Amino acid sequence: MTAAAPIPEDTVGRLYAELRRRAADFEFRPSERLNESQLALRLGASRTPLREALNRLVAEGFIDFRSGQGFFCRPLTPEIIFNLYEARAAVECAALRAATRRASDADIAGLTAYLDRTEAAYDRATDPVALLEMDEDFHARLCALAGNPEFDAMLANISGRIRFVRSIDLKQMRAADSIGERLSAHRDVLQALAVRDGEGAVRAMQAHIEKRREQAIEAVRNAFADLYAPRDPAP
Template identity: 30%
Template structure:
């Protein structure tokens, strides 16, 4: 079928509410642990409560909100123990994906990784912290995108948006250097070294993520 004949499906109100709320959580407009009101959100967005309620259910599946009957709905907030568990889980998934992608699809992986590092250099000079966080997330997701194992990608989706939200709240000061070393190791075929560096890099975030969750 010709692409010119394709009709784009319009977003539903639930889709729009979901996108807007997810963005608000990720970018920090809604604070970690903050209680959210369906009625107030509906009023602010100019829509009924039904799409808001449906959007919040989808966000719960992604780990971005907690819904407690009789108590209300809250933006997610992790305990220090949960942050540690998340970081260790992330390290396992990402290092496994990096190893497989670097072994089976190294040229494409390298091209994508270097592209993001080049973006980091420009964005870091511009001082755009929000964009740096998005580039950081995209860099790490390339391990999954270039990996042929769908189970690793599915496992990463369980934590992807919580990670994105925590990244926006805890930018790292040496982003270019800490990512370029991974590119260089893969470029020289040092896959074990790259995986060890990645594992250490991921676990170094634990303290920053805990601090981000402590801020109300």
């Protein structure tokens, strides 16, 4: 029997990237069953690479699989978001402790210079997606100072899974004109890190993340209002 030809990785990768984006942005509504036939048609793909991409997303927590029922969008509840924020705090604080020991003065100065360069653009931005991308980039760069790619991978996964709610949160912050408060929190973390005050950096990070976590219930409520507003059919 002739073995089946392997699926090109670029095909699966393309589907994975597109489906991850849709899942992160809750273009599939919470707990909605995913219609594989419709997805395959919309994405111009066959069922086999589509299913491989979906299985990757199940492993990463972006969608759920129920035996005998199929694939479903993950649920969205305050409890789930709370747990993800708690996990994010644990990862970022562990990375900060490691960065206190491992990051060079030049690396820390480089991240401070990056914050200096981007501060004006961050303060002016009105698009929640642009704000979110800049904020995620700062946290990813900060995490990378630990020199541990496992921390980087865990933070990237958690950031993707809270991305939609964080965009709602940032929209609320922009409306309340409190973006400067978020930037000052970034500086507090860097200033403590620069003098190798690991516990001071951790306290600043915990306060920064936990303050946002406290807004999870309101953010989820507002997220549902956005999710169930009338929308154009997906292309």
